[in-house]
Amino acid sequence: MPFACIFVPDFPVEALLRAEPELRTQPLAVLEGKAPLQKVLAVNENARRAGIDPGMTKLQIEACTGLVLRARSLPQEAAAHAALLDCAQSFSPRVEDAACDTIVLDLAGLQPLFGPLPKIARALARRASDLGLKASVAVAGNPDTAALAARGFSGVTVILEGTEAEQLGSLPVEVLFENSTQKSSQLLETFSRWGIRKLRDLAALPDVALSERLGQDGVYLQKLARGITSRTLVPVEPLLVFEEVIELEYPLVLLEPLAFLLGRLLEQLCARLESRALATQELRLCLELDNGGTGVLARPSGAQARQSFQRTLRLPVPLLDSRTFLKLLQLDLKAHPPGAPIVEIHLAAEPVRPRAAQHGLFLPPEPEPEKLELTLARIAGIVGEDKVGSLALLDTHRHEGFRMQRFVFTTETQRH
Amino acid sequence: MSSLPLVSSAAPGRFIPVAASARSMLVLERLSAIPKLAGVAPAARLYVRPAPQMVSSGVREIDALTGGFPRGCLTEICGPASSGRTSVLLAALGAATRRREVCALVDISDAFNPHSAAAAGVNFEKMLWVRCGTRLQKSGSPQRHRDTEKKNEKIEKPVEQALRVIDLLLQSGGFGLVIIDLGDTPVKMARRVPLASWFRFQRAVEHTATVLFVISQVPCAQTCASLLLKVSGKKLSAVSSQLSAKTPAHAQRLHGLQIQGELLRSRLERKPAGSVTSAFVTKV
Numbered sequence: 293m294p295f296a297c298i299f300v301p302d303f304p305v306e307a308l309l310r311a312e313p314e315l316r317t318q319p320l321a322v323l324e325g326k327a328p329l330q331k332v333l334a335v336n337e338n339a340r341r342a343g344i345d346p347g348m349t350k351l352q353i354e355a356c357t358g359l360v361l362r363a364r365s366l367p368q369e370a371a372a373h374a375a376l377l378d379c380a381q382s383f384s385p386r387v388e389d390a391a392c393d394t395i396v397l398d399l400a401g402l403q404p405l406f407g408p409l410p411k412i413a414r415a416l417a418r419r420a421s422d423l424g425l426k427a428s429v430a431v432a433g434n435p436d437t438a439a440l441a442a443r444g445f446s447g448v449t450v451i452l453e454g455t456e457a458e459q460l461g462s463l464p465v466e467v468l469f470e471n472s473t474q475k476s477s478q479l480l481e482t483f484s485r486w487g488i489r490k491l492r493d494l495a496a497l498p499d500v501a502l503s504e505r506l507g508q509d510g511v512y513l514q515k516l517a518r519g520i521t522s523r524t525l526v527p528v529e530p531l532l533v534f535e536e537v538i539e540l541e542y543p544l545v546l547l548e549p550l551a552f553l554l555g556r557l558l559e560q561l562c563a564r565l566e567s568r569a570l571a572t573q574e575l576r577l578c579l580e581l582d583n584g585g586t587g588v589l590a591r592p593s594g595a596q597a598r599q600s601f602q603r604t605l606r607l608p609v610p611l612l613d614s615r616t617f618l619k620l621l622q623l624d625l626k627a628h629p630p631g632a633p634i635v636e637i638h639l640a641a642e643p644v645r646p647r648a649a650q651h652g653l654f655l656p657p658e659p660e661p662e663k664l665e666l667t668l669a670r671i672a673g674i675v676g677e678d679k680v681g682s683l684a685l686l687d688t689h690r691h692e693g694f695r696m697q698r699f700v701f702t703t704e705t706q707r708h
Numbered sequence: 709m710s711s712l713p714l715v716s717s718a719a720p721g722r723f724i725p726v727a728a729s730a731r732s733m734l735v736l737e738r739l740s741a742i743p744k745l746a747g748v749a750p751a752a753r754l755y756v757r758p759a760p761q762m763v764s765s766g767v768r769e770i771d772a773l774t775g776g777f778p779r780g781c782l783t784e785i786c787g788p789a790s791s792g793r794t795s796v797l798l799a800a801l802g803a804a805t806r807r808r809e810v811c812a813l814v815d816i817s818d819a820f821n822p823h824s825a826a827a828a829g830v831n832f833e834k835m836l837w838v839r840c841g842t843r844l845q846k847s848g849s850p851q852r853h854r855d856t857e858k859k860n861e862k863i864e865k866p867v868e869q870a871l872r873v874i875d876l877l878l879q880s881g882g883f884g885l886v887i888i889d890l891g892d893t894p895v896k897m898a899r900r901v902p903l904a905s906w907f908r909f910q911r912a913v914e915h916t917a918t919v920l921f922v923i924s925q926v927p928c929a930q931t932c933a934s935l936l937l938k939v940s941g942k943k944l945s946a947v948s949s950q951l952s953a954k955t956p957a958h959a960q961r962l963h964g965l966q967i968q969g970e971l972l973r974s975r976l977e978r979k980p981a982g983s984v985t986s987a988f989v990t991k992v
Contacts, residue, residue: 667879
C-alpha cells in the first residue's frame with residue numbers, strides 16, 4: 293500500500309514567499325521574537341549559502357548585505373498549511389496532518405486514476421507549486437519511510453518496496469528527529485559519541501544491544517532507519533475554511549497596489565477551491581487600517597488598536613473566476629474606499645457547490661452571470677447603487693410605493 | 709444594363725436573345741474573361757443578409773403594421789406627450805417578460821411608473837431598471853426661461869450617464885429587450901446624442917438577439933433605426949358608463965384614448981415602406 297508525503301522545507305519562509313514570490317531569488321531570513329532579542333527562525337537557500345543559519349541573532353546577520361528580513365507571520369503560515377491540505381486532499385481523501393510542514397496521504401487505489409506512482413508524486417509537487425509552495429514529495433510503502441525520504445531528499449523521490457533501507461541509508465540521523473526536544477538532543481549526542489552519522493550505520497547496529505542501551509526508543513529509531521515500520525494513517529477532516537492573509541511591511545495608500553495583492557490572493561483562493569471542486573458565492577474582505585497613532589489607546593501588549601474595514605461581496609450564482617472577483621472588488625473599493633492606509637489584508641471565500649448549467653437550444657437569450665455582475669457593478673458606479681436594480685412593489689397607496697432591490701437573475705435552468 | 713444587347717461568346721458580334729438565367733451566365737462569362745475584373749464577385753453572388761427575426765411588440769395593431777420588432781436592430785418610436793408611446797413601451801416590456809426574456813430599461817428622466825408597468829403585466833423579476841436622472845420639475849413660475857435652462861442642466865448629465873450605461877448593457881449582451889426612454893428628455897438634449905453613438909449601438913446589437921428600442925419625442929437615431937414608427941393620440945372618447953365599479957376613478961378619463969401609429973421607415977423589406985397608418989385604442 294503506497295503512501296506519499298509532502299514536506300515543505302523552511303516552512304515559515306515558504307509561507308511568506310506565497311505572498312511575495314519576487315523574494316524567492318533573494319536571500320531571505322524570517323525572524324522570531326521581540327526586539328532586540330530577535331533570532332533567525334528560518335532561512336531560504338540563498339541566505340544559507342550566504343552563511344545565515346537559524347538561531348543567529350539579528351545583530352549577527354545585519355552585516356550581511358542584500359539580506360531581506362521578515363517577521364514571522366502566523367496567519368500566513370496557517371493559510372499555507374491550509375493550502376497544503378487542500379493540495380493533498382485534491383488527490384486522496386485519506387490525509388494525515390503530521391505537522392504544519394508535513395502532510396502524509398494514502399495513495400491506495402489512485403494509480404488507475406492518476407497513473408503510476410512517479411507520475412502521482414510529480415503531480416503532487418506541481419500542484420503544491422501552483423499553490424505557491426516549493427515542496428519535496430516522496431512515495432514509499434509505509435508512511436514513516438515516505439516522511440523520512442521527503443524530509444531528507446529534495447524534489448521527487450520514489451522508494452520501491454524492499455529498497456527502503458538502501459535508499460534511506462545515506463540520510464543523516466538528524467532527519468529522524470523533526471522536533472528538537474531534550475530527549476532527541478540526548479539521543480543525537482549518544483549517536484554522535486558512537487560515531488553513528490548516517491541511517492545505514494544505525495540500521496546496522498545489533499537489535500538487542502541497542503535496546504539494552506537506548507530502550508524502546510532506540511529500537512523504534514532503528515526500525516525507522518531500516519524503513520520497516522508499519523502504522524495506519526490518522527486521517528484529518530479539516531474544516532473547509534478558505535482564507536488568505538497577508539501582512540504588509542509598510543502601509544498601502546493607493547488602490548492600484550492593493551488590487552495587485554488582491555489579485556494574487558484571489559488566484560490562490562480560486563486554486564484552492566478548484567482543488568476541492570468547489571466554487572464561492574460570497575467573498576469577505578477585511579482590511580486592517582493604520583490609525584497613524586492619533587487618538588488610539590495602546591493595548592497592554594504595546595500594539596496599537598487598529599480599525600478594520602470590511603466589505604462583503606455577495607454573488608447571485610457560484611463563480612470561480614479570479615479576474616471577475618478582482619474586478620468586482622476593485623469597483624466596490626472604488627465606490628467605498630477604506631479611508632486610511634492598509635496594513636493587513638484578510639480575504640475569505642464561502643465555499644459552495646459549483647453551479648451546473650445546462651443550456652437549451654430553445655431557451656430565450658440570457659446574460660452570462662459573470663458579465664452581468666460586472667456590468668451591474670459598473671452601472672452602479674455611474675448612476676449610484678440605489679439607482680439600478682429591479683423593482684418590488686409595496687402594499688401601500690403612497691406615490692413611491694415601490695423599492696429598488698438588487699437585480700438577481702435566475703436562469704431558466706435554475707428554475708426547473 | 710438591361711438595355712445592353714448581349715452577344716453570345718459562341719457567335720461574337722451577333723445579338724442572340726437568350727433567357728434570363730442564361731443571360732446571367734453570359735454576363736459572368738464575359739466578366740470572368742476580363743483580367744482586371746477577375747477578382748470581382750458579381751452582385752448575384754454577394755451575401756444576402758437574412759431577414760431578422762421578428763418578435764411581438766405586445767400591441768396587435770403594431771404587429772400587423774410592422775410585423776413586430778426586429779431582433780438585432782434599432783427600433784424607434786417617436787411622438788409627443790400623451791401620444792401613447794409609453795403605452796407601447798409598457799406593452800413591449802410586458803410581451804418580452806412574458807417570453808421570459810431579460811429586459812433592461814434605461815430611464816433617462818426617471819419617469820417610469822412601476823404601477824402602470826405592473827398593470828401592463830410586466831414581470832419585474834426579469835426587468836433591470838436603470839434610473840439615470842431625477843424627474844423633471846414642471847414649473848409655472850415667471851422665471852420660466854431660467855428654469856428651463858436649469859432643467860436642461862439637470863438632465864444633461866443623465867444623458868451622458870445613459871450613453872455609458874447603454875454601452876455597458878449592450879456589451880454585456882444576453883438581454884432580449886433594451887429600451888432607451890428619451891420621452892421626457894427635452895428635444896434639444898435628445899438631439900445632442902451624436903449619430904456615432906446611435907451607430908455604435910446599432911452595430912452592438914447587430915447579429916444578436918437583442919431588440920434595441922428607443923422612445924423619443926422626435927426621431928433621434930436617424931438612419932441607424934431599422935424601424936421608425938410615429939405615434940399620435942387622436943382623441944379622448946367620453947367616459948363610458950359601462951366601466952366596472954372596480955375601475956379606479958383616475959383611469960376612467962383615459963378610457964378610449966385612440967392612438968394612431970404611422971410607419972415612417974422600415975429597412976426590413978427590400979422595397980421602401982410607404983406611410984402606413986394603423987389605429988388602436990387603449991383600454992383600462
